[in-house]
Amino acid sequence: MVAPSDERLAYETLQGNLTAFEELVHRYQRVVFTIAYRMLNHREEAEDIAQEVFITVYQKMYQFDTSKKFAPWIQRITVNTCITRLRKRKKVVLVNFDETVAHRNELTLNANYDDPSIIYDREELKDDIKTALLNLPESYRAMIVLRYQMDMSNQEIADTLGITRENVEVKMHRARKSLRTILMRQREERRNRDELPASR
Amino acid sequence: MNCQQVDKLLYLYCDNQVQPHLCEEIEAHLKNCVACRNNLIMTKMENQALRLKEDIPPTSPDFCKKVMASIIRDYTGTSRDRGGIIQRFRCLVSRRSSLQMAGGLVAALLLFCLLANSSLRSINGYRLENQTRSGDTGPHIASGIAQEHGQPYTASENSGITAGGTQVKEPSRVESISGPGATKTLSGAPDYSRDKLGSLGIPNYQRGHPSPTNSPQLRYIPRPGYLPSGYSLARIEGSLDNTITMVYKNKDDEITIRVMPEGGEQTGTAGESFLRAGKSKSTHPAVAGAQSPAIPDETYGSGGENVYPKVELESPTTTTVALSVNHYGLVYSVQITGALPPEELGRIASSFK
Numbered sequence: 001m002v003a004p005s006d007e008r009l010a011y012e013t014l015q016g017n018l019t020a021f022e023e024l025v026h027r028y029q030r031v032v033f034t035i036a037y038r039m040l041n042h043r044e045e046a047e048d049i050a051q052e053v054f055i056t057v058y059q060k061m062y063q064f065d066t067s068k069k070f071a072p073w074i075q076r077i078t079v080n081t082c083i084t085r086l087r088k089r090k091k092v093v094l095v096n097f098d099e100t101v102a103h104r105n106e107l108t109l110n111a112n113y114d115d116p117s118i119i120y121d122r123e124e125l126k127d128d129i130k131t132a133l134l135n136l137p138e139s140y141r142a143m144i145v146l147r148y149q150m151d152m153s154n155q156e157i158a159d160t161l162g163i164t165r166e167n168v169e170v171k172m173h174r175a176r177k178s179l180r181t182i183l184m185r186q187r188e189e190r191r192n193r194d195e196l197p198a199s200r
Numbered sequence: 201m202n203c204q205q206v207d208k209l210l211y212l213y214c215d216n217q218v219q220p221h222l223c224e225e226i227e228a229h230l231k232n233c234v235a236c237r238n239n240l241i242m243t244k245m246e247n248q249a250l251r252l253k254e255d256i257p258p259t260s261p262d263f264c265k266k267v268m269a270s271i272i273r274d275y276t277g278t279s280r281d282r283g284g285i286i287q288r289f290r291c292l293v294s295r296r297s298s299l300q301m302a303g304g305l306v307a308a309l310l311l312f313c314l315l316a317n318s319s320l321r322s323i324n325g326y327r328l329e330n331q332t333r334s335g336d337t338g339p340h341i342a343s344g345i346a347q348e349h350g351q352p353y354t355a356s357e358n359s360g361i362t363a364g365g366t367q368v369k370e371p372s373r374v375e376s377i378s379g380p381g382a383t384k385t386l387s388g389a390p391d392y393s394r395d396k397l398g399s400l401g402i403p404n405y406q407r408g409h410p411s412p413t414n415s416p417q418l419r420y421i422p423r424p425g426y427l428p429s430g431y432s433l434a435r436i437e438g439s440l441d442n443t444i445t446m447v448y449k450n451k452d453d454e455i456t457i458r459v460m461p462e463g464g465e466q467t468g469t470a471g472e473s474f475l476r477a478g479k480s481k482s483t484h485p486a487v488a489g490a491q492s493p494a495i496p497d498e499t500y501g502s503g504g505e506n507v508y509p510k511v512e513l514e515s516p517t518t519t520t521v522a523l524s525v526n527h528y529g530l531v532y533s534v535q536i537t538g539a540l541p542p543e544e545l546g547r548i549a550s551s552f553k
């Protein structure tokens with residue numbers, strides 16, 4: 001027997017079938033939690049966000065167009081919920097997709113790629129990436145999470161975030177540049193920390 | 201392709217999302233550029249690190265149960281079925297495109313009606329000409345129309361009154377409008393079809409009465425079910441004092457029927473006619489609660505205890521019969537004037553519905 005599609009389950013939920021919604025929760029809990037965890041880097045908070053997302057999905061199910069895909073819709077809700085939570089946490093509203101962010105980071109990036117020693121240490125990079133992600137603006141973070149954690153194409157990201165594919169490409173490039181800048185800065189700081197005790 | 205162009209495409213190149221011809225150009229550049237090769241290596245390493253998922257902890261085992269419990273508690277009460285009702289209601293409410301559109305249309309229509317009605321109030325009257333009627337005439341209930349002065353028109357006499365006469369059909373279409381006070385204005389005005397007139401509230405019911413638009417049963421004014429042979433509806437006139445005048449003509453003569461809505465409402469079946477009983481001393485239970493009639497006093501004779509319609513000989517050739525008609529729960533005063541014998545007018549009166 002073929003399992004019902006997500007859209008069918010969404011329709012069933014609208015008809016009052018809570019079992020259908022339960023199945024949707026089963027299917028998407030990992031996706032929602034992963035996005036939330038990568039965005040917030042905090043397990044309990046990510047789970048709280050995931051719960052909030054599913055409740056929002058249930059509340060807003062009547063807004064879902066069952067002729068469209070369910071996955072981008074729930075992922076969008078997840079991203080928006082995470083961004084809202086991050087902004088509340090910081091109590092500072094960051095300007096999304098502000099060109100000055102990327103531009104500023106590009107200016108500070110002064111990597112000489114001719115130098116082979118610039119290449120990362122693989123083990124260090126794993127930790128650095130996590131920290132760097134958290135230092136990215138929320139919108140860039142969301143793009144990178146969707147792209148590399150959810151393995152979504154630019155078109156899928158565009159569908160999820162409700163922007164054009166070209167827009168995604170431009171912003172993804174900026175996000176990557178920002179990420180690189182942060183990584184290089186972290187690397188530089190670590191090098192300086194390591195060198196200071198040796199010089200004494 | 202220079203380093204800057206390659207840099208922009210590098211992360212796409214790592215994911216094999218670059219078009220083939222661009223891919224060749226990038227590879228040609230990479231062969232000769234050490235910096236871009238290092239950049240490529242770093243980008244690949246970053247991609248690899250970004251795709252790592254091992255560090256993501258699992259959700260708690262009872263996560264799904266918690267979510268469902270929360271939903272059931274907050275949104276469906278104790279019953280799971282209530283969720284369906286709420287969702288269906290929300291679904292209904294959320295048909296924003298259709299509902300908002302419908303709401304907008306209704307609002308626009310109401311606004312139009314208000315504006316049109318207020319503009320029509322400045323006109324003294326208007327006449328609906330060349331009206332044709334069609335449709336169901338329904339049962340005729342004659343409840344004692346005066347055959348002659350003071351004489352009750354009994355049911356037995358009333359039976360078969362339509363046999364020799366003309367069955368009048370309901371109005372189905374108004375083809376044009378003109379009126380003594382409004383002819384000039386309306387001649388240049390847009391065409392008022394019957395539907396539009398209906399939406400404009402013609403006949404102009406008194407305040408508090410349901411309008412024809414919100415009560416489909418009241419779309420038509422009371423009309424006779426019987427007319428003598430040869431008579432047909434020539435025109436309908438409406439005026440802003442809520443009086444509708446229907447003129448039926450044959451070759452030589454005409455019958456004028458004036459219909460005025462009264463203030464009160466009556467219970468009873470549609471099409472029921474009953475007798476007017478003076479201005480305020482009615483003994484008829486159906487008329488007792490009605491407001492004072494809009495029919496001029498002189499057509500009522502002495503009023504008082506008279507429970508029968510007053511029949512007056514206005515001139516040697518014309519006679520007026522006055523009565524009240526309960527039409528779909530509303531009471532109308534009806535005057536029938538024509539150059540006919542009183543009993544013929546009584547038959548017309550008795551056929552009102």
